[in-house]
Amino acid sequence: MEQRIVDSRDDFAQWAIDRANAILTDQGSNLATASRRGDEAQIGETAQALGQAIVDALLEAFDGLVGDR
Numbered sequence: 001m002e003q004r005i006v007d008s009r010d011d012f013a014q015w016a017i018d019r020a021n022a023i024l025t026d027q028g029s030n031l032a033t034a035s036r037r038g039d040e041a042q043i044g045e046t047a048q049a050l051g052q053a054i055v056d057a058l059l060e061a062f063d064g065l066v067g068d069r
Helices: 008-037 040-066
Strands: none
Touching: 008 040
């Protein structure tokens, strides 16, 4: 994802919405496909990948807020 300057709560909210949409686009369809197939192992793997993408986005936001020290 490209770098973005966040100067306000509105900027941060828009970043969060955009990032959530990107995560769901990338990972959500895989989870839906696994659910339709009923493959428990695949559901677990894709759910874990979705969760990891969310964690990565939160860490990305935190790192951006903290900055280089």
